Amino acid sequence: AERWTEVPLAPPDAIFQLTAAFKADTHPNKVNLGVGAYRDDNSKPWVLPVVKKATEILVNDPALDHEYLPITGLPEYTSAAARLVFGSDSPVITEERVTSVQTISGTGANHLGALFLSRFYHWNDKRVFVSDPTWVNHHQIFPLVDIPVSTYPYYDPQTIGLAFPAFLDTLKKATPRSVFLLHACAHNPTGVDPTREQWGEIADVMLEKGHFAFFDSAYQGFASGDLDNDAWAVREFVRRNVPLLVCQSFAKNAGLYGERVGALHVVSPSKEAAVRIKSQLSVLARSEISNPPAHGARLVSLILNTPELFEQWKRDVKTMSGRIIEMRKELHRLLTEELKTPGNWDHIVNQIGMFSFTGISPAQSKALVETAHIYLTSNGRISMAGLNKHNIRYFAESLDKAVR
Numbered sequence: 417a418e419r420w421t422e423v424p425l426a427p428p429d430a431i432f433q434l435t436a437a438f439k440a441d442t443h444p445n446k447v448n449l450g451v452g453a454y455r456d457d458n459s460k461p462w463v464l465p466v467v468k469k470a471t472e473i474l475v476n477d478p479a480l481d482h483e484y485l486p487i488t489g490l491p492e493y494t495s496a497a498a499r500l501v502f503g504s505d506s507p508v509i510t511e512e513r514v515t516s517v518q519t520i521s522g523t524g525a526n527h528l529g530a531l532f533l534s535r536f537y538h539w540n541d542k543r544v545f546v547s548d549p550t551w552v553n554h555h556q557i558f559p560l561v562d563i564p565v566s567t568y569p570y571y572d573p574q575t576i577g578l579a580f581p582a583f584l585d586t587l588k589k590a591t592p593r594s595v596f597l598l599h600a601c602a603h604n605p606t607g608v609d610p611t612r613e614q615w616g617e618i619a620d621v622m623l624e625k626g627h628f629a630f631f632d633s634a635y636q637g638f639a640s641g642d643l644d645n646d647a648w649a650v651r652e653f654v655r656r657n658v659p660l661l662v663c664q665s666f667a668k669n670a671g672l673y674g675e676r677v678g679a680l681h682v683v684s685p686s687k688e689a690a691v692r693i694k695s696q697l698s699v700l701a702r703s704e705i706s707n708p709p710a711h712g713a714r715l716v717s718l719i720l721n722t723p724e725l726f727e728q729w730k731r732d733v734k735t736m737s738g739r740i741i742e743m744r745k746e747l748h749r750l751l752t753e754e755l756k757t758p759g760n761w762d763h764i765v766n767q768i769g770m771f772s773f774t775g776i777s778p779a780q781s782k783a784l785v786e787t788a789h790i791y792l793t794s795n796g797r798i799s800m801a802g803l804n805k806h807n808i809r810y811f812a813e814s815l816d817k818a819v820r
């Protein structure tokens with residue numbers, strides 16, 4: 417008999433399918449608002465000037481070789497990455513209570529963090545709570561390592577904002593020591609973040625119930641343009657001693673999508689526990705990847721550890737976040753002032769980061785794709801990075817038509 421007849425055909429990834437449909441479309445005004453990657457004002461990928469500089473330094477280094485990195489990654493990269501998230505003067509850094517391991521970008525950090533918890537967390541109820549909705553891959557990453565996924569209310573379609581009371585209620589009712597996945601900033605896909613006061617209340621309940629915070633940080637600096645500001649929630653949870661880990665990605669904030677540069681940081685109560693955790697993470701990393709890739713980690717290490725490059729990077733991060741914030745303001749202005757589009761559009765400027773939940777229905781989203789050649793996911797999420805001064809008016813007018 418023929419082999420593999422029992423392997424069922426899996427559905428294609430919705431986002432990548434959308435990109436393929438966009439590429440095949442020949443309409444001159446087509447717009448891609450599906451992709452979660454930064455684009456410049458001409459819809460082109462943007463290589464950060466700091467990355468160009470760092471690449472030049474790296475490739476001209478006569479001592480550069482292609483040896484294996486250590487199993488847990490390039491040490492000067494992982495330590496600088498930890499300082500970036502927690503702040504150099506954080507007690508978890510000065511007391512050596514954080515275990516940092518280089519990962520295959522943010523996805524690999526989520527995977528390794530999940531795998532570590534699956535093996536070693538002291539579970540009362542083995543599952544992870546993720547926001548409803550969340551980055552769709554969370555729904556695949558955790559079950560892969562035998563952690564079932566439950567959701568907590570997050571997005572309220574009525575207000576196009578945070579479903580805060582229902583979120584808190586789920587935190588309160590969950591079995592003690594439950595694991596909650598939290599987006600550190602710039603929530604994907606909604607663009608809705610808790611306020612500082614709300615983060616404080618979340619931390620209070622988590623401490624009271626002994627819950628564990630699984631922070632996913634894929635957009636530090638990319639959201640507000642300020643690296644410290646975007647790390648505020650993580651640092652506040654550390655300050656309050658909420659047990660936690662952080663998954664970190666340099667895909668978006670350094671524009672290193674394809675280089676797969678990330679890190680997992682697990683915070684421990686003691687230096688001695690951090691050493692034991694590192695030994696186990698090494699075993700897991702060894703069996704999966706042996707050693708992480710070198711190029712991207714070397715670039716980020718150079719950027720984080722060279723003061724002039726670090727300053728340049730901060731400017732580059734501001735360029736990206738600034739353009740996105742400008743697009744939010746312009747879209748809001750076009751809809752509310754020029755076109756007088758029915759409804760309230762304040763959420764466009766209140767949301768933060770790469771994505772915005774427009775609040776439009778699946779039917780309206782479909783109409784935008786089919787009649788206006790504007791590609792977006794059926795949940796009404798748009799990538800703000802796909803908008804620019806050439807296409808924003810066309811988008812606003814098409815959106816206006818779709819909702820009337």
Ligand code: PLP
Nearest residue numbers: 452521522523551604634665667
């Ligand atoms: N987590 C969130 C919330 C994301 O939005 C993304 C990327 O879209 C990632 C993690 C991981 O991305 P990467 O593996 O490219 O770092």
